[in-house]
Amino acid sequence: MSARTRARLAAARALLDAPPPEPLPGQAALDVPIADRPPLTCDTGNPVCGAPARPYAAGPRCDRHRPSTYRPQ
Ligand SMILES: [Zn+2]
Numbered sequence: 001m002s003a004r005t006r007a008r009l010a011a012a013r014a015l016l017d018a019p020p021p022e023p024l025p026g027q028a029a030l031d032v033p034i035a036d037r038p039p040l041t042c043d044t045g046n047p048v049c050g051a052p053a054r055p056y057a058a059g060p061r062c063d064r065h066r067p068s069t070y071r072p073q
Contacts, residue, residue: 023031042049042062051062058067 025031040053040055040060042051042053042065043059044061044065049062049065051064053060053062054066056067061067
């Protein structure tokens, strides 16, 4: 690895450690600070599950309903 590559990687790591920039007004559809967002809850089932969830492409899902394990009957 060359000295130039090492310097570029160090600069990239420094960027990862920096806090994200403040969002510009109008950048997001709704400006909600991350701390004020409600926790994700599972939206699967009828009645809705509502357990603490993680984000997936299919939506917020709990461990029981995550897409790789849940098959609707
Ligand atoms: Zn669930």
